[in-house]
Amino acid sequence: MKICENCNTKTEDGAAFCPHCGSDKLNLVTTSPQVETKSEKTNNSALAGLILGIASCIFGLLLIPNILAIVYSRRGLKSSGENGGKGLATAGFVLGIITTSYWGLMWAIALLIAVI
Numbered sequence: 448m449k450i451c452e453n454c455n456t457k458t459e460d461g462a463a464f465c466p467h468c469g470s471d472k473l474n475l476v477t478t479s480p481q482v483e484t485k486s487e488k489t490n491n492s493a494l495a496g497l498i499l500g501i502a503s504c505i506f507g508l509l510l511i512p513n514i515l516a517i518v519y520s521r522r523g524l525k526s527s528g529e530n531g532g533k534g535l536a537t538a539g540f541v542l543g544i545i546t547t548s549y550w551g552l553m554w555a556i557a558l559l560i561a562v563i
């Protein structure tokens with residue numbers, strides 16, 4: 448995409464002149480602001496998933512950070528593409544699953560002991 452230096456009208460890559468004012472001073476724009484916002488969101492979800500995954504190793508007894516880790520990591524995995532958030536999201540997701548099943552089992556055993 449190109450932006451006219453004269454009137455700020457957006458034109459296609461191939462255009463030689465501005466369709467609005469006819470100026471030939473067109474500046475090439477490499478990144479669109481939409482893509483930047485999207486990648487930032489993806490990384491935030493993936494990063495939140497990983498942090499929650501690590502937190503659930505310590506506070507996993509409560510089962511809350513584990514479940515949140517799975518939720519955020521899944522969100523990060525869904526929207527991650529070429530942005531590099533996939534590794535973070537995967538790590539958070541695996542940690543969430545492991546700590547949830549571990550502490551879930553611990554709670555089940557504790558409940559069984561309490562009942563018996």
Ligand SMILES: [Zn+2]
Nearest residue numbers: 451454465468
């Ligand atoms: Zn123009």
